[in-house]
Amino acid sequence: MARGTRAISPPGRIARIYRGGEGELAWALHRLSGLGVLFFLFLHILDTSLVLLGKEAYETFIGLYRTPVLRVLEVVLAMAVLYHGGNGVRLTIYDFWPKLLRFDRFVFYLGIFLYPAIVIPMAYMMLRPVFFPNLPPLGGG
Amino acid sequence: MEVALKILRFNPERERRPWWGEYKVEADPGDRVLDLLHTVKWHQDGTLTLRRSCAHGICGSDAMLINGLNRLACKVLVRDLGPQIVVEPMRGFRVLKDLVVDMEPFFAKYRAVRPYLINDEPEPRKERRQSPKQRERFEDTTKCILCAACTTACPSFWAAPDFIGPAAIVQAHRFIFDSRDRGAAERLAVLNQSEGVWSCRTIVNCTIACPRDIAVTQAINEVKRAIVTSEEFIPKWRGFDMQRAIGTAFLTLSLGMLALAGFMTFQIANHILQGGNPFDQIGLLILAPSLFPPAILAGLMGLYEFIKAER
Ligand code: SF4
Ligand code: FES
Numbered sequence: 001m002a003r004g005t006r007a008i009s010p011p012g013r014i015a016r017i018y019r020g021g022e023g024e025l026a027w028a029l030h031r032l033s034g035l036g037v038l039f040f041l042f043l044h045i046l047d048t049s050l051v052l053l054g055k056e057a058y059e060t061f062i063g064l065y066r067t068p069v070l071r072v073l074e075v076v077l078a079m080a081v082l083y084h085g086g087n088g089v090r091l092t093i094y095d096f097w098p099k100l101l102r103f104d105r106f107v108f109y110l111g112i113f114l115y116p117a118i119v120i121p122m123a124y125m126m127l128r129p130v131f132f133p134n135l136p137p138l139g140g141g
Numbered sequence: 142m143e144v145a146l147k148i149l150r151f152n153p154e155r156e157r158r159p160w161w162g163e164y165k166v167e168a169d170p171g172d173r174v175l176d177l178l179h180t181v182k183w184h185q186d187g188t189l190t191l192r193r194s195c196a197h198g199i200c201g202s203d204a205m206l207i208n209g210l211n212r213l214a215c216k217v218l219v220r221d222l223g224p225q226i227v228v229e230p231m232r233g234f235r236v237l238k239d240l241v242v243d244m245e246p247f248f249a250k251y252r253a254v255r256p257y258l259i260n261d262e263p264e265p266r267k268e269r270r271q272s273p274k275q276r277e278r279f280e281d282t283t284k285c286i287l288c289a290a291c292t293t294a295c296p297s298f299w300a301a302p303d304f305i306g307p308a309a310i311v312q313a314h315r316f317i318f319d320s321r322d323r324g325a326a327e328r329l330a331v332l333n334q335s336e337g338v339w340s341c342r343t344i345v346n347c348t349i350a351c352p353r354d355i356a357v358t359q360a361i362n363e364v365k366r367a368i369v370t371s372e373e374f375i376p377k378w379r380g381f382d383m384q385r386a387i388g389t390a391f392l393t394l395s396l397g398m399l400a401l402a403g404f405m406t407f408q409i410a411n412h413i414l415q416g417g418n419p420f421d422q423i424g425l426l427i428l429a430p431s432l433f434p435p436a437i438l439a440g441l442m443g444l445y446e447f448i449k450a451e452r
Contacts, residue, residue: 019209023345
């Protein structure tokens, strides 16, 4: 091993992300989706309490939920609820069955695989009436 | 090969802020990061400060953050890191100098779980006997070398330095599940606090970081389970058996899901029999089959609990 040179770099940004595993990502998303759902809860308390101001105020606001933009946000909300719940079930199962943690990564990727299988049809069903109002309603046959 | 080595340097007595020291070092792919740090310290800059002792992965003194992951400098090879290597001290402890951190809080938590055999019973004439199976129960956690790689990889610990941390729980696990030990209740009481096992969010960074390949998160969850199922913490009424209760809960869940899935299948079948297009029921068509795997999983887990309770 030969000697080398040394250079001092200016104090750079120190805070760098720890390269955690899939579990760290799952945890961060869990927090994020939890906060998102909490935020919606406040909004929801607000919109239902509008009924105190009378039928009209309430209905104008609820009508907003049928606009495309808010419908897309609703899909995001449903995705957050589904993720938060699903991930919570995963962690609870680990609590009662610690050995399953040996297959932690497999379980994580199984979830990654199952999630879109539920979310994509759900999004399709939620968005269809707003974006294609002329199509016959689903399941109405 | 030439390695560009970046080390986070900091001397709190002289400097206000940490800085990056950059070094160019000739290295063999089979060299360890510890060899590179030695080259820097011995030939380039004698002020570089680090801790190491055995240099063979058994004393646990040189855990550090290498390329964004906690590892032992004496165990990780240059070959596995590439020509650019960044070394920082472990996070969550006060830096004393460069790569040396203050481990006292870490060892205080270690002492808090009373990591030694507790047994007041009269000494047997020979040794305290233990079957291979009883020994197997805590084999994994005997391997810990107290390097702190797990604790300082844990986001819960970074956020709340009072969290007792994975390493102390691993050490408690080693004695809680030892058939010769009688101190489990004391240790579980220490760990049954919000700064104990309940700060664990099952992030699993600890298991990935452990240089001894201990299933750290599994050990933590076994301790959690020991707390919720131990007689001291659950007032057990006669005939109540936690294991069977968990098994029953899983079986009920499984049957519920199966019933739901069966009902949906029936709905779809009914719809088809009446000449409808199955794709009209797209929601049911997706939900019903996706309920089966979790139902079967829950059922198997329930059965597993019962089999274990029988043994
Ligand atoms: S459990 Fe592993 S990572 Fe944690 S202190 Fe022990 S040896 Fe180090
Ligand atoms: S120097 Fe002993 S574990 Fe690395």
